[in-house]
Amino acid sequence: MSNPIQPVRGMNDILPEQIVLWQHLEQVARGVLEAYGYEELRVPIIEHTELFKRSIGEYTDIVEKEMYTFQDLGGDSLTLRPEATAGIVRAAISNGLLRGQRHKLWCSGPMFRHERPQKGRYRQFYQIDVEAIGYAGPDVDAELIALSARLWRELKLDGVRLTINSLGTPASRLSYRERLIAYFRAQEQALDEDSRRRLLGNPLRILDSKNPEMRELIEAAPLLTDFLDEESRLHFDALRSALDSLGIPYTLNPRLVRGLDYYSRTVFEWVTDELGAQDAVCSGGRYDGLVVQLGGEATPAIGFALGVERVVALLQQAGNAPAARRPDVYLVVSGERAEREALRLAERLRDALPGRGVWLNLGGGNFKTQFRRADRSGARIALILGDEELERGVAGVKTLRGVGGQIDCPLALLPERIAALL
Numbered sequence: 529m530s531n532p533i534q535p536v537r538g539m540n541d542i543l544p545e546q547i548v549l550w551q552h553l554e555q556v557a558r559g560v561l562e563a564y565g566y567e568e569l570r571v572p573i574i575e576h577t578e579l580f581k582r583s584i585g586e587y588t589d590i591v592e593k594e595m596y597t598f599q600d601l602g603g604d605s606l607t608l609r610p611e612a613t614a615g616i617v618r619a620a621i622s623n624g625l626l627r628g629q630r631h632k633l634w635c636s637g638p639m640f641r642h643e644r645p646q647k648g649r650y651r652q653f654y655q656i657d658v659e660a661i662g663y664a665g666p667d668v669d670a671e672l673i674a675l676s677a678r679l680w681r682e683l684k685l686d687g688v689r690l691t692i693n694s695l696g697t698p699a700s701r702l703s704y705r706e707r708l709i710a711y712f713r714a715q716e717q718a719l720d721e722d723s724r725r726r727l728l729g730n731p732l733r734i735l736d737s738k739n740p741e742m743r744e745l746i747e748a749a750p751l752l753t754d755f756l757d758e759e760s761r762l763h764f765d766a767l768r769s770a771l772d773s774l775g776i777p778y779t780l781n782p783r784l785v786r787g788l789d790y791y792s793r794t795v796f797e798w799v800t801d802e803l804g805a806q807d808a809v810c811s812g813g814r815y816d817g818l819v820v821q822l823g824g825e826a827t828p829a830i831g832f833a834l835g836v837e838r839v840v841a842l843l844q845q846a847g848n849a850p851a852a853r854r855p856d857v858y859l860v861v862s863g864e865r866a867e868r869e870a871l872r873l874a875e876r877l878r879d880a881l882p883g884r885g886v887w888l889n890l891g892g893g894n895f896k897t898q899f900r901r902a903d904r905s906g907a908r909i910a911l912i913l914g915d916e917e918l919e920r921g922v923a924g925v926k927t928l929r930g931v932g933g934q935i936d937c938p939l940a941l942l943p944e945r946i947a948a949l950l
């Protein structure tokens with residue numbers, strides 16, 4: 529035997545027992561999103577590298593060191609998407625969706641970032657990504673947050689908390705940027721290598737540093753909130769009073785700058801204490817400048833993405849797993865003729881009982897083995913078809929849960945009898 533091939537580090541297999549939780553989340557999310565008028569779209573997993581450089585920003589962790597970038601056989605530089613917003617905005621522009629129109633869109637699927645894997649942080653991870661493109665807010669900002677709050681309620685997750693901030697307009701950020709450069713330059717010897725490089729390129733990213741040695745310096749840095757322009761302040765005030773009137777509690781976090789460059793004004797994160805270091809389960813914000821940056825007409829927009837693995841972990845910890853799907857009927861078979869007939873009988877039952885789970889015993893086995901399999905499957909009813917039953921035109925019907933013996937039932941009446949028992 530040759531050595532088994534290992535999975536790629538940071539990339540997970542999602543096995544059937546976990547899929548139940550994934551499907552539950554997807555189903556609840558789809559229901560909530562549709563109720564708020566969001567439409568699903570699907571965009572490619574691979575885009576031109578340039579798309580992410582122009583949107584996420586050259587001086588971000590993602591673009592500087594986390595992208596899966598490669599040259600394809602035609603010599604183009606392509607990248608596995610590290611997030612979905614850039615691709616969705618690109619798709620809206622490419623397909624002419626934005627000509628005088630606005631769209632509420634959502635998309636789900638895998639994203640790729642070459643981060644250091646740990647609990648809750650993977651190199652392939654899934655997001656449910658929600659975007660409202662063409663909406664200036666602040667009403668949509670509040671509604672998006674209400675939508676996410678509803679998701680937590682429907683998923684029965686009460687341990688997630690909302691933090692919000694406003695990043696202002698690019699103009700107000702520019703004056704803040706100058707102030708920040710002056711502040712960090714005065715302390716240049718205390719900066720780590722990453723921060724020194726970012727000082728001129730993108731000093732706001734220094735605030736994002738995860739290096740504990742930088743914490744004190746960052747905490748004493750000037751606050752963006754003090755540089756907000758009047759319009760952004762009004763926008764933010766309106767969002768806050770909408771959240772108050774909706775009864776959605778939040779904390780203001782003036783240090784929340786987010787790891788992607790396209791944001792302006794509203795940014796927010798839903799965080800939890802229950803997952804350790806990777807505490808953000810859902811995050812997003814407004815990106816009014818991105819459509820223009822990617823070659824479209826000026827279009828305001830806002831969105832968020834939910835980290836599926838992290839929300840699934842919360843569901844698991846909370847014990848909010850729905851029961852796994854069990855078959856309704858398990859068909860036990862014995863004898864050559866019966867085996868041939870059983871495939872057809874199972875198909876007839878599936879026709880007659882749409883939506884019901886009918887599992888046929890496959891691969892033979894004596895009665896004891898087959899009944900063990902039937903029991904393990906969780907089926908409510910076992911049907912027994914042997915050559916002898918076939919001869920008489922009946923099947924044995926046995927309830928596997930609760931009391932009740934075995935009775936014979938004419939084959940033609942089986943659907944009725946089964947329906948009555950379920």
Ligand code: HAM
Binds near residue numbers: 648655808836
């Ligand atoms: P993000 O904050 O980079 O934003 O990611 C959104 C969420 O994805 C995070 O809150 C987290 O739950 C999850 N996540 C991120 N990285 C990982 C990872 N390595 N492993 C597991 N989960 C992860 C965005 O991606 C923006 N596109 C969100 C957005 C949409 N903003 C506007 N529209």
